[in-house]
Amino acid sequence: MRLGVIADDFTGATDIASFLVQNGLPTIQFNGVPDNSDALDAQAIVISLKSRSCPVDQAIDQSLAALKWLQQQGCERFYFKYCSTFDSTAQGNIGPVTDALLAALDETQTVICPALPINGRTVYQGHLFVGEQLLSESGMRHHPVTPMTDSNLLRLMERQAKGKAGLIAAPILDQGAVAVRTKLDELRQQGINYVVIDTLNEQHLLTQGEALRDMRLVTGGSGLAIGLARQWAQAGSDRREAEEAGRPQGSRAVVISGSCSQMTNWQVATYRQQAPAQEVLVERCLEDAESYAQQLCDWVEANSHQPLAPLLFATADAQQLQAIQQKYGSQRSSEAVESLFAAVTRELKARGWQRFIVAGGETSGVVAQSLGVTAFHIGPTISPGVPWVRDIQQPLSLALKSGNFGDEQFFRRAQTEFFHD
Numbered sequence: 001m002r003l004g005v006i007a008d009d010f011t012g013a014t015d016i017a018s019f020l021v022q023n024g025l026p027t028i029q030f031n032g033v034p035d036n037s038d039a040l041d042a043q044a045i046v047i048s049l050k051s052r053s054c055p056v057d058q059a060i061d062q063s064l065a066a067l068k069w070l071q072q073q074g075c076e077r078f079y080f081k082y083c084s085t086f087d088s089t090a091q092g093n094i095g096p097v098t099d100a101l102l103a104a105l106d107e108t109q110t111v112i113c114p115a116l117p118i119n120g121r122t123v124y125q126g127h128l129f130v131g132e133q134l135l136s137e138s139g140m141r142h143h144p145v146t147p148m149t150d151s152n153l154l155r156l157m158e159r160q161a162k163g164k165a166g167l168i169a170a171p172i173l174d175q176g177a178v179a180v181r182t183k184l185d186e187l188r189q190q191g192i193n194y195v196v197i198d199t200l201n202e203q204h205l206l207t208q209g210e211a212l213r214d215m216r217l218v219t220g221g222s223g224l225a226i227g228l229a230r231q232w233a234q235a236g237s238d239r240r241e242a243e244e245a246g247r248p249q250g251s252r253a254v255v256i257s258g259s260c261s262q263m264t265n266w267q268v269a270t271y272r273q274q275a276p277a278q279e280v281l282v283e284r285c286l287e288d289a290e291s292y293a294q295q296l297c298d299w300v301e302a303n304s305h306q307p308l309a310p311l312l313f314a315t316a317d318a319q320q321l322q323a324i325q326q327k328y329g330s331q332r333s334s335e336a337v338e339s340l341f342a343a344v345t346r347e348l349k350a351r352g353w354q355r356f357i358v359a360g361g362e363t364s365g366v367v368a369q370s371l372g373v374t375a376f377h378i379g380p381t382i383s384p385g386v387p388w389v390r391d392i393q394q395p396l397s398l399a400l401k402s403g404n405f406g407d408e409q410f411f412r413r414a415q416t417e418f419f420h421d
């Protein structure tokens, strides 16, 4: 049995890939739909798209192209991975993409499961929580692109998609997989297309894995992958074996942080006290990007003989960011930072750097692109949802962190817990 995953963003794809590997499925990840069909030696294939907030038609086209390619690779089960905070606009894209995938597979029912309890995302009575807060009362209500002002997943799906939503509540999960399957059938007979499943803890994810192992299309965050991978992992397969191909290698590391999330601000503040650190100035990125990039690479080189890798960070807190955006414009400043990091990583690769630890989804996409990394093996997990990954062709290892993921010591641990040279 081979699993095909269609993920709506870059670090979200790495997140689910990490859980698949941790639970015994050797996994390979591609940026975008590959244009070849080379033989693949992996039980799960993850394709990362940029379809979270693009126009609906584009999201559908990209997702269907990914589905078709995955079917050509022999995948029989499919997983549409979106954010554990259900990031979507009023039009979608979660609803319309789910409808399109169901239709293409000639199916009428799927599940909606964004929960990831280990990172504080739970679902109760169909409402999504972030830690102790309802989604609509969490920081997500202020998200610049996909503000989430409703926590009711049934309502969100019915607003975005064409079909009907129903609920399997926590007490049924507590009764086990048979009870869940019976309820799914009952809801199918009532014409329910999108079944929201309550999830309060990891045991609920394991029960879901057992109940849903034969469903052709599931949708959710990365949590459900824990339960499903445990079902599909071959007898005797173990996690160390699954993550072997992605185990980090190579020499010379650098940390690049382009995320301004709260968690990354905290991580940067901590790491600055442990390792050499250099702030990237937006003004210089706009003025003389080329020579600035060279200068920063020289600084990295000069500071690369310390126990911990040098850090380049554009990370700013909410107030600083607002001031920068007011002065230079938000798109202009973020593009300037992204181009600078692209130039820096290209140059560092040319100078022999092989390990890149990166914070931020967009930033990770830019770094992977400028390194020419299009496919990688998934290695050991640094924090839940953040693995080391290794390019399938070049001797490059990357740790790509979603803005809000990881703990305070993430940058240090990424280095000290995995390299012993």
Ligand SMILES: Nc1ncnc2c1ncn2[C@@H]1O[C@H](COP(=O)(O)OP(=O)(O)OP(=O)(O)O)[C@@H](O)[C@H]1O
Pocket: 011, 258, 259, 260, 261, 264, 282, 314, 315, 316, 321, 324, 325, 333, 334, 335, 337, 338, 359, 360, 361, 362, 363, 364, 401, 402, 403, 404
């Ligand atoms: N000091 C800064 N001034 C202006 N823009 C910045 C600055 N620092 C970073 N940026 C931009 O902010 C954006 C951050 O997005 P990114 O996706 O990398 O992080 P994130 O949103 O925290 O992560 P995720 O998408 O995983 O939650 C990037 O486009 C980056 O270039």
Ligand SMILES: O=C(O)[C@@H](O)C(=O)CO
Pocket: 009, 011, 012, 013, 015, 016, 082, 083, 084, 085, 221, 222, 361, 385, 402
């Ligand atoms: O599910 C999550 O929270 C993450 O994988 C993600 O998608 C961040 O953009």
